[in-house]
Amino acid sequence: MAKQPLMEATSLGSMADGVHIPDCAIGIMAKAPQAGRSKTRLCPPFAPEEAAALSAAFLRDTDGTIARSARSARIVAYAAYAPVGSEALIAAHVGPDTKLILADGSPPMPECVSGFGRCLLHAIEGMLERGHAAACVLSSDIPTLPARLLIEAAGHLLAPGDRAVLGPCPDGGYYLLGLKAAHAEMFADIAWSTEHVAEATRARARAIDLDLVELEPWYDVDDMEAFMRLLADAGVETAPATRRVLDGLRLRRGDLKRSASDEAA
Numbered sequence: 001m002a003k004q005p006l007m008e009a010t011s012l013g014s015m016a017d018g019v020h021i022p023d024c025a026i027g028i029m030a031k032a033p034q035a036g037r038s039k040t041r042l043c044p045p046f047a048p049e050e051a052a053a054l055s056a057a058f059l060r061d062t063d064g065t066i067a068r069s070a071r072s073a074r075i076v077a078y079a080a081y082a083p084v085g086s087e088a089l090i091a092a093h094v095g096p097d098t099k100l101i102l103a104d105g106s107p108p109m110p111e112c113v114s115g116f117g118r119c120l121l122h123a124i125e126g127m128l129e130r131g132h133a134a135a136c137v138l139s140s141d142i143p144t145l146p147a148r149l150l151i152e153a154a155g156h157l158l159a160p161g162d163r164a165v166l167g168p169c170p171d172g173g174y175y176l177l178g179l180k181a182a183h184a185e186m187f188a189d190i191a192w193s194t195e196h197v198a199e200a201t202r203a204r205a206r207a208i209d210l211d212l213v214e215l216e217p218w219y220d221v222d223d224m225e226a227f228m229r230l231l232a233d234a235g236v237e238t239a240p241a242t243r244r245v246l247d248g249l250r251l252r253r254g255d256l257k258r259s260a261s262d263e264a265a
Helices: 048-069 087-091 116-129 147-158 197-207 224-232 234-238 240-249 253-264
Strands: 014-016 019-021 024-030 075-081 099-102 134-138 164-168 174-179 212-214
Touching: 024 048, 024 116, 024 147, 048 075, 048 147, 048 240, 075 087, 075 116, 075 147, 087 099, 099 116, 116 134, 116 174, 134 147, 147 164, 147 174, 164 197, 174 197, 197 212, 234 240
Parallel strands: 024 075, 024 134, 075 099, 164 212
Antiparallel strands: 014 019, 134 174, 164 174
């Protein structure tokens, strides 16, 4: 049976002997894997169907990383999806304990929050409204991310005091942003999909005097350069869905290196 999206508050944190224990929601910004719409920057050398298979594998393994982290920290898994109607497509690639939450940026928001920032803020607001003490938005393209980084993020966010947690990427973006309150300023006037996203986010935190904790940088797989890094990453052995797809593609490294060189040029 397909999962149903959450329409009302469903969590007040964990309960132990009637005592509320705060928890941290982590929501993957999930886009349904579809040929011609997923990982298009990897086409060529991959066919659209192959790129969609990679996208689905990345989503499965990223969700698996959250599940592993939840064994050691007070973490609740979400898939923040868009558009309305794609719930079943997302649910097919996440675990049974992962909750679905709409994040299409449709609620009223400040004019300074635009584009993908609306979706991110929508996800943060939605998770916090469900009673979680903190909420993180997470890239869906990080199959080799160590669970320890999510555990670290939750630890910082569940400690006393307001703060943000940022997981930067080498390309200037970020793979994770965690908040204890829905500070819309953190998503304001940002040029999304550029190398300036993480630095602009740091600047927003400074502007509102919000303590910002940074995690170890990690990479997301959104172009051929990052894909070549994935092939060389020993951590891919902990990403079973991705490993299966890579094995099935019977990769020719020479062809892929030429594609990466062409993209860089």
